[in-house]
Amino acid sequence: xxxIATILCLTILSSSLAGCLWNLxxxxxxxxxxxxxxxxxxEFFDMSNDxxxxxxxxxxxxxSNGNSEFLEFFSSDKKYVTLDESLDWTMEYTFYEGDIGxxxxxxxxxxxxxxxxxxxxxxxxxRKYAGSSDNDMPISFSCxxxxxxxxxxxxxxxxxxxxxxxxxxxxxxxxxxxxxxEDFSSDMKYVTLEDSKVWTMRYTFYEGDIGxxxxxxxxxxxxxxxxxxxxxxxH
Numbered sequence: 542x543x544x545i546a547t548i549l550c551l552t553i554l555s556s557s558l559a560g561c562l563w564n565l566x567x568x569x570x571x572x573x574x575x576x577x578x579x580x581x582x583x584e585f586f587d588m589s590n591d592x593x594x595x596x597x598x599x600x601x602x603x604x605s606n607g608n609s610e611f612l613e614f615f616s617s618d619k620k621y622v623t624l625d626e627s628l629d630w631t632m633e634y635t636f637y638e639g640d641i642g643x644x645x646x647x648x649x650x651x652x653x654x655x656x657x658x659x660x661x662x663x664x665x666x667x668r669k670y671a672g673s674s675d676n677d678m679p680i681s682f683s684c685x686x687x688x689x690x691x692x693x694x695x696x697x698x699x700x701x702x703x704x705x706x707x708x709x710x711x712x713x714x715x716x717x718x719x720x721x722x723e724d725f726s727s728d729m730k731y732v733t734l735e736d737s738k739v740w741t742m743r744y745t746f747y748e749g750d751i752g753x754x755x756x757x758x759x760x761x762x763x764x765x766x767x768x769x770x771x772x773x774x775x776h
Contacts (some may be wrong), residue, residue, distance in 0.1 A: 571625030578621030588640035597638035603627040679735030689731035696750040705748030713739040736776035
């Protein structure tokens with residue numbers, strides 16, 4: 542099976558898990574699935590549909606305590622998998638569609654399959670995050686509509702795979718606290734900023750119908766390529 546490298550996902554505060562809907566299948570299995578995750582060990586993908594209705598394959602997770610969980614033809618509400626890190630895990634998979642697969646750590650499995658391609662791997666439990674390079678930073682992101690300061694919008698796609706612009710957050714009075722994000726997905730739609738700090742946000746739009754909402758006011762939504770601006774965010 543072809544195995545290719547992928548870029549490490551952005552990281553965020555794990556506290557932004559609050560509000561996501563989790564499906565804990567079995568207390569003994571110690572495995573959970575979500576369509577809205579801030580951190581995960583395995584991510585399923587369908588290259589033709591990010592919000593897929595059926596991932597056309599089957600997988601089985603088996604823990605070192607002997608418990609297992611089997612999935613087949615599941616939807617994107619089980620896209621992100623979190624496993625008990627106190628156990629060792631193996632994953633057996635079979636692909637029935639050419640452009641499906643999954644990501645573990647910084648490796649991609651699948652994406653260019655023949656019908657029936659299969660394999661078994663020992664899972665290296667590398668936790669991935671939906672934000673930037675440091676999971677202690679005072680910014681958190683979520684795909685769930687709760688307790689947010691900024692909401693990113695793509696008018697042509699509620700579940701966007703790439704927000705065609707760039708944003709940079711600066712903490713006032715600190716030269717080191719600068720956080721940049723570009724071409725991110727709707728997993729990062731809702732932003733929460735640490736309220737003990739005063740923030741400046743610089744933005745640039747590379748797509749006509751994107752924008753964001755802050756304090757009841759909309760920015761963007763009808764852009765020329767490269768439109769940009771700066772706002773100050775004080776709680």
